[in-house]
Amino acid sequence: MPAHRAGTTTQLDPVEKSGTGRSPVNRRRFLGYLIAAPTLVVAAEMARETVWPESSPWASVANAAALPSPPQTPEYYEFVDSYRDACRPTNALLKVEVNKDGTVSFALPRSDNGQGIQTSFAMIIAEEIGCDPANVKVTLADARPELLFNQLTGGSSSTYSLYTPVRVAAAIAKGALLEAAAQQLGQDKRTLTVAGQTVVDTTGKAIGFGDLTTLAASPVTKAVDVVLKPREQFKVIGKPRNKDDQYAIVTGQKKFAMDLQIPDALPTMICRAPDLNGFPKKGDPSNIDEVRNMPGVEGVARIGNGWAVRARTFGQCIDAVNALQVNWNAGTLAGKSDADVVKQLRAAELPLAVPAVPGKTIEQDFVHYSRNGSALETNCAIVSFKNGKAEVWAPAKSPISGQKIAAQKLGIPQNAVDFHVIPGGGSFGRRLFNDSIQEAAEAAKAFGKPVKLMWDRANDCRQGRVKPLCTTRVRAVLTDDAVASFELRYTGVGMEVDEGLTDVLTSQLIKAPGGNLGVSETFWEISVLTPYNFGVNTRFMNEVNMGFNTGSTRNVYGPDTCTAREVMIDKIAERLKKDPMKFRTEFIKTERARRVLERVAKEADWGKSMEPGTAQGIGFHQEYKAVMACIVELDARPETVNRPIVKGKTGPRVTKLTFVVDPGLLINPNGYKAQMMGGINDGIANALTAGLHFDNGHFLEASWDNYYYTRQWNTPPEINIIVLEDSESPEPAGAGEAGVAAAMSATVNGWRRATGQEPTYTPLLHKDPLPFEPYPTIPPIPPSPTNSLEFLY
Amino acid sequence: MPDQTFKLNGKTVTVDTDDDVRLLWVIRDLLGVTGPKYGCGINVCKACTSHYNGKAFNPCSVQVKDIKPEDEITTIEGLADTVEGDGLHPMQDAWLKYDVGQCGYCQPGQIMAAVAKVRQCQAEGREVDDSAIEEIRNMCRCGTYNRIREAIKDGAQNM
Numbered sequence: 001m002p003a004h005r006a007g008t009t010t011q012l013d014p015v016e017k018s019g020t021g022r023s024p025v026n027r028r029r030f031l032g033y034l035i036a037a038p039t040l041v042v043a044a045e046m047a048r049e050t051v052w053p054e055s056s057p058w059a060s061v062a063n064a065a066a067l068p069s070p071p072q073t074p075e076y077y078e079f080v081d082s083y084r085d086a087c088r089p090t091n092a093l094l095k096v097e098v099n100k101d102g103t104v105s106f107a108l109p110r111s112d113n114g115q116g117i118q119t120s121f122a123m124i125i126a127e128e129i130g131c132d133p134a135n136v137k138v139t140l141a142d143a144r145p146e147l148l149f150n151q152l153t154g155g156s157s158s159t160y161s162l163y164t165p166v167r168v169a170a171a172i173a174k175g176a177l178l179e180a181a182a183q184q185l186g187q188d189k190r191t192l193t194v195a196g197q198t199v200v201d202t203t204g205k206a207i208g209f210g211d212l213t214t215l216a217a218s219p220v221t222k223a224v225d226v227v228l229k230p231r232e233q234f235k236v237i238g239k240p241r242n243k244d245d246q247y248a249i250v251t252g253q254k255k256f257a258m259d260l261q262i263p264d265a266l267p268t269m270i271c272r273a274p275d276l277n278g279f280p281k282k283g284d285p286s287n288i289d290e291v292r293n294m295p296g297v298e299g300v301a302r303i304g305n306g307w308a309v310r311a312r313t314f315g316q317c318i319d320a321v322n323a324l325q326v327n328w329n330a331g332t333l334a335g336k337s338d339a340d341v342v343k344q345l346r347a348a349e350l351p352l353a354v355p356a357v358p359g360k361t362i363e364q365d366f367v368h369y370s371r372n373g374s375a376l377e378t379n380c381a382i383v384s385f386k387n388g389k390a391e392v393w394a395p396a397k398s399p400i401s402g403q404k405i406a407a408q409k410l411g412i413p414q415n416a417v418d419f420h421v422i423p424g425g426g427s428f429g430r431r432l433f434n435d436s437i438q439e440a441a442e443a444a445k446a447f448g449k450p451v452k453l454m455w456d457r458a459n460d461c462r463q464g465r466v467k468p469l470c471t472t473r474v475r476a477v478l479t480d481d482a483v484a485s486f487e488l489r490y491t492g493v494g495m496e497v498d499e500g501l502t503d504v505l506t507s508q509l510i511k512a513p514g515g516n517l518g519v520s521e522t523f524w525e526i527s528v529l530t531p532y533n534f535g536v537n538t539r540f541m542n543e544v545n546m547g548f549n550t551g552s553t554r555n556v557y558g559p560d561t562c563t564a565r566e567v568m569i570d571k572i573a574e575r576l577k578k579d580p581m582k583f584r585t586e587f588i589k590t591e592r593a594r595r596v597l598e599r600v601a602k603e604a605d606w607g608k609s610m611e612p613g614t615a616q617g618i619g620f621h622q623e624y625k626a627v628m629a630c631i632v633e634l635d636a637r638p639e640t641v642n643r644p645i646v647k648g649k650t651g652p653r654v655t656k657l658t659f660v661v662d663p664g665l666l667i668n669p670n671g672y673k674a675q676m677m678g679g680i681n682d683g684i685a686n687a688l689t690a691g692l693h694f695d696n697g698h699f700l701e702a703s704w705d706n707y708y709y710t711r712q713w714n715t716p717p718e719i720n721i722i723v724l725e726d727s728e729s730p731e732p733a734g735a736g737e738a739g740v741a742a743a744m745s746a747t748v749n750g751w752r753r754a755t756g757q758e759p760t761y762t763p764l765l766h767k768d769p770l771p772f773e774p775y776p777t778i779p780p781i782p783p784s785p786t787n788s789l790e791f792l793y
Numbered sequence: 794m795p796d797q798t799f800k801l802n803g804k805t806v807t808v809d810t811d812d813d814v815r816l817l818w819v820i821r822d823l824l825g826v827t828g829p830k831y832g833c834g835i836n837v838c839k840a841c842t843s844h845y846n847g848k849a850f851n852p853c854s855v856q857v858k859d860i861k862p863e864d865e866i867t868t869i870e871g872l873a874d875t876v877e878g879d880g881l882h883p884m885q886d887a888w889l890k891y892d893v894g895q896c897g898y899c900q901p902g903q904i905m906a907a908v909a910k911v912r913q914c915q916a917e918g919r920e921v922d923d924s925a926i927e928e929i930r931n932m933c934r935c936g937t938y939n940r941i942r943e944a945i946k947d948g949a950q951n952m
C-alpha cells in the first residue's frame with residue numbers, strides 16, 4: 001500500500017477474492033437507518049468502504065524492458081474518490097421512500113443534463129429491492145444545504161459516489177417490507193420474495209408495497225445493517241435500459257427551465273459589452289426611455305455587467321437589447337489577443353527537471369486553444385421573489401452555492417430561497433457555475449417581478465465560460481529500448497472552480513500527498529496520470545489568472561494532457577522503431593489497460609493497409625476509474641478535406657472510429673455507450689475544428705456556425721463502441737467526460753500519420769483562414785433573420 | 794397590435810402581437826407551446842425546427858405576419874397527429890428504439906428535420922443515406938449524431 005494512503009481518513013477493509021477474481025465489496029455488511037416516518041423511509045450511512053485495494057486490477061504489471069515508474073496519485077486515489085469521501089458524512093441524509101401507491105421514490109441530489117443518472121439510479125434501487133425500475137421514481141432534489149458537499153455534479157462522479165449508499169438504503173427498505181409482509185402473512189421472512197411491487201409468499205399470496213409501507217414504517221429512527229445483493233445475482237444492473245425521459249423527449253413534453261410556465265415570470269435578457277467582461281459606464285443608456293416604450297418591453301434595469309430587459313417575448317427582449325445605446329467600459333482583456341495570452345503563458349511555464357540528453361531526447365510543445373463551454377440550452381434561470389421569499393428554477397450542478405448566491409443578491413437568508421433543480425439541456429461543465437442564477441436574482445430584485453432569464457447564443461459563446469487556453473510540454477529521455485524519463489508540463493489560463501467544488505476540494509486537500517496544494521493543483525494531482533512505465537515520470541501544472549471566464553468543459557485537464565502524452569508516445573515508438581500499438585501494450589502499467597488496448601487493436605484491425613492520405617491513429621486514456629482506448633481511421637485526402645458544406649467546417653474526417661472502454665461495474669450499457677458517443681464527438685471536435693479565437697479583447701465566435709463542434713458532416717459514418725461487460729473492477733466508473741480524451745488523442749495521432757505533419761496546436765485546423773465573417777459586437781445579439789420560408793425542405 | 798391567425802398543430806390560433814415578432818416566440822412565449830427550442834435565434838442551430846405546411850422551417854427566423862391564416866404549423870407536439878392511429882410518428886418510434894436523446898434539448902428539432910428530410914428524399918426518389926443525413930444541420934451538443942443516423946434510416950423504412 002502506498003505510504004501516503006495513511007493520510008486519508010478512509011479505513012481500509014480486508015478484501016476477499018472471489019473465484020472470479022473480482023473484489024466483492026458486496027460481502028460486507030453495511031449500516032443504514034430506518035427513519036421515523038408514517039411510511040417507510042430509509043437512509044444510508046456509509047461508515048466504511050474500500051478505496052482501491054492493493055489487489056485491484058490497477059495493480060502494476062512491469063514489462064521486462066520498461067523502467068517502472070512509481071505510482072502516481074490517481075492510480076489509487078483520484079477525484080472521484082476524493083468526492084466520494086467528501087460525501088460520506090451526509091449520505092445518511094439521503095432517503096429512499098416507499099409510497100402509498102406502491103412506487104419507490106428517491107430525490108437524487110445531483111443534476112441530470114443528459115447523462116441519464118436518473119435512469120441508472122432507478123435501476124440501482126430496483127435491483128436491490130427486486131422491483132421494476134419503471135416503478136422507481138428518481139427526481140432531482142431541491143437544494144438541500146444540509147447535504148454540504150453531497151449535492152454537486154461534476155467530474156463524472158455521480159454514480160461512483162452514490163452507488164453504494166443508495167443500494168444500502170434500498171436494501172434496508174426491502175428488508176423492512178419483507179418483515180412487514182411476514183407479520184401480515186404469518187410467514188417466515190426468509191420464505192418471502194419480491195415480485196413486481198409486491199411481496200409474495202410460497203403459496204402465491206401477495207401484498208403490495210403500497211399496503212406494506214405504513215406497516216413497515218418505523219416509529220423511531222433506528223440503525224439497521226444489511227448485506228447487499230451479490231453481483232452474480234444482478235438482473236437489472238448491466239441490462240440495457242432506455243433513458244427514462246425518452247418518451248417525453250420525443251413528444252416535446254420534457255420541460256426545461258425555459259419551458260416552465262411560472263406566473264408573471266417574463267422573458268428577460270441582458271445587453272452585454274463588446275469586450276469580454278466589459279461593463280456599462282455610469283448613467284443610463286441615452287435612449288432608455290425610448291427602449292422602455294418599445295413593443296412588449298416591460299422594464300429595463302442595470303444589473304451585473306450589463307442592462308437587463310424584461311419583455312413579453314424573448315424576441316422583443318432581443319430587439320430592445322440591441323436598441324440600447326450604452327457606453328461601455330473596457331473589459332478585462334481589452335486589446336489583447338491569443339498571441340498575447342500564449343506569450344504570457346510561455347513566460348510562466350515550469351522547467352522540466354531531467355536534463356535533455358543529446359540524441360536521446362524528444363521534446364514536444366503544444367498550444368491548445370480555448371474551447372467554448374456552451375450547452376445547446378444557453379445559461380438560464382427563473383427567479384421569483386415576493387415578500388422576502390424566493391423561488392429559483394434552474395439547471396444547476398451546484399445548487400447549494402446557487403441558493404446561497406441568490407439569497408445574497410436578494411438580501412434574504414439562504415433558507416428563504418427554494419431552489420428547484422431542473423433537468424438541463426446539456427452542461428459540459430457550464431452548469432457548475434451559477435452565473436445566470438446570480439443575474440436572474442439581481443434582475444428579479446431590480447424589477448420587483450419574477451424573471452425568466454436566458455442568455456442569447458452569441459453572448460453564451462462570447463462572454464460565457466470557456467475551457468481556457470493552455471500549453472503542454474513533454475520531454476522524454478530514451479534508452480536504447482525504453483523510456484528513462486517522461487515529463488509533462490501544463491501551463492494554462494486559470495481554470496475557475498465553482499464555490500461548491502472549491503469547498504469539496506478544500507475539505508479534501510489534506511488527503512492529497514504534498515499537503516497544502518491549491519484547489520487547481522489538487523485537482524491536477526488527483527486527476528492527471530501518465531499510465532505507462534516510463535522511469536522518472538513527472539507531471540506539473542501552473543496556471544495564470546488573466547481575467548477570462550473559465551471552467552471545465554467536458555473534462556478538465558484530461559483531453560489536452562492525454563493528447564500531449566499520446567502523440568509523444570507515437571513519436572517515441574517511431575524512434576525506438578516499434579509499432580505504436582505494440583509499444584503501448586509493452587509499456588502500459590496495468591493488465592486491465594493492456595486488455596483494453598489489445599481489444600481495440602483487434603476490433604479496429606490495427607495495422608491494416610490504408611490508402612495514401614489516410615491513416616489509423618491510437619489514443620489511450622484512464623480516468624474516473626475507467627480505461628479507454630480508441631482507434632480512428634482519418635482521411636486527409638483533398639477530396640475529403642475540401643468537400644463543400646455551406647457555412648460548415650469540413651477538413652480531414654474521421655471515417656471510422658473504434659472505441660473500447662472498461663467501465664468497471666456497468667450499470668446501464670445503453671447509457672454508458674451514449675456517454676462515450678458524446679465524448680467521442682467532443683474529442684473529434686477538440687482535435688480538429690473546435691477552437692475559439694480571442695481577438696482584440698473578445699472572442700470572435702458567436703454561433704454554432706463559427707465555433708465548430710461536431711456536426712453530422714463531421715461525425716464518423718462508422719462508429720463501433722464496445723463497452724466491456726466483464727470488467728474486473730468492482731465499482732461503476734465515471735462516464736460523462738470519460739470518452740473525450742482517448743478520441744481526441746487518437747484523432748490527432750491519425751492526422752499526424754495521415755499527413756506526415758507535426759502538430760503543434762489543437763484544434764489542428766485552428767490557424768486556417770477564418771471561414772466566417774465575425775458578427776459585430778454592437779449590437780450585442782445578431783438580429784434574427786426573416787427568411788426561413790425561403791429554405792423550406 | 795394586430796391579430797395574428799394561423800393553424801398550430803391542427804387548431805386555429807389567434808394572437809395579438811406585433812407583425813415582426815418571430816414565430817418561435819409567438820409559439821413559445823405567447824402560446825406556451827414549448828417543444829421547439831431556442832438555441833441561436835439566427836437559423837443556425839435548428840433546435841426550433843418545425844413544419845410549415847409539412848416542410849421543415851425555422852420559426853426563429855420568420856416574422857409572424859408572414860404566416861397566413863390557412864398555413865399549418867406543426868411542432869413536435871403535433872407530429873404524432875399527422876399520421877394515422879393513436880401511436881407516435883414512425884420517426885418518434887425510431888428515436889425510442891435507438892434510445893437517441895441525451896439531454897433531449899435538440900431532439901424535437903432533430904425529429905422534425907428528420908421527418909422532412911425523409912419526405913424530401915422520397916419525393917425526389919433519393920435514398921435516405923449518409924449523404925442525405927449529412928444535409929441535416931441540426932446541432933446536437935451532447936453528440937448523439939450516430940444514434941440519430943441509425944434512427945433516421947430505421948424511421949424512414951416505416952414512413
Ligand code: FES
Nearest residue numbers: 832833834839853
Ligand atoms: S433557434 Fe432557430 S435555428 Fe437556432
Ligand code: FES
Nearest residue numbers: 896897899933935
Ligand atoms: S441531446 Fe442534448 S443537445 Fe442533443
